[in-house]
Amino acid sequence: MSKINFFYEDVEKQDILEIELVKRIKFLIKNEGKRNGELAIIFCSDNYLLNVNIEFLNHNYYTDIITFNYCENSIISGDLFISIERVKENASKFNTTFKHELYRVIFHGILHLIGYNDKTEDEKILMRSKEDFYLKGMDFDKEIV
16 A cells, blocks of 8 residues: 655644645656655754664765665665754745755655666766756645645
């Protein structure tokens, strides 16, 4: 069974469009020729994510997202840990809205699960173009009702 769940650790619930976001994530996965499995999107604080980074990856630095890949064959499953504080800071740094940057980071994590990387300059360019493609048409100003 495929499921996409949202969790909040050490942060307030965010004003995101979960239903629209789930549809977009499922479209992204299907469009990339894969199938949706179990996904957990965990929104957290900088310190929470730093502890995850230290404990599981042996990295002692802040980041906006850590993705744990549980994919099997063409079924996309994993955990995406996202620092709300980093996303807010990056939105300001890149002169965009919080929601736009948050959705970009979520799609970035899903694209990693699918198999895209961003180590080389060419990979970064491809990753950014994929993020931009899946962000097209999203209504970032829409409020939850």
